[in-house]
Amino acid sequence: MSIDSIKIPTHISSLSIVEKHIDSLCQNLSVAERCYGNVLIAVTEAVNNAIIHGNKNDESKEVTLNYYTEKKSLVFQIKDEGNGFDYENLPDPTDPVNIEKLHGRGVFLMKNLADDVAFEENGKSVTLSFHNFDND
Template sequence: MADVREFVKSIEVDSTIDNLTKVEAFVDDVCLEMDVRDESYGNVLIAVTEAFNNAVQHGNQGKSTCKVVVKAYEDTGFIKLSVKDEGDGFDYDNLPDPTAPENLEKENGRGVFLMKSLADEVEFEEKGALVILSFKL
């Protein structure tokens, strides 16, 4: 994230789905503080909660002793939110297409697809253990 200009705030929580409400409140605060447009707010909230869910379930494999860190940055016309887990990462370049007929009935596998659909840019670092979501302000 070398291009990031200004750190805004962060939150670190135990890796449990129960902490989703804390992450949602964090996103609310950041969006208010950074004057995110109402029409963009939903995209930010859903993309970050998807990244958080993936961090808990897949990255940290449900281990509540692990942490998830969410950080917010401002970068020339963008708000960037990063979600980092303590896992080993994943092969983000070779994910099954959730829109393929054989995958339509599956309950999982849409998180990265949703993030890419909702954010203006999605980057993966640290072998996928860190996702950076960028949204135009």
């Protein structure tokens, strides 16, 4: 298993770098159409959270995106340089009290779009796994 990695500047415009990288990677790996959208949205949400919440838009920090394939899974690990967060006690974005809030859906989306989501390092790192991602 070889792990590829890119460093992403802490700036919201960096999301376009991530999107282009995912497009290229998914094309090279022949990621199935049914899986592509889930990968794109979940990974960009994780990077967005790392930029805004993890690194707090501090441009002296970076976000690291590692990715690899393992058996029939496509795996992404997103790490920021922040202090982490309490990922086990997040408000439910589907609760009527939270439904109109502009933020707070990223982790919910990741959990609903990826097959596996694992937080590590006190929430500074998230691993997203997508199983059976190809057309076989």
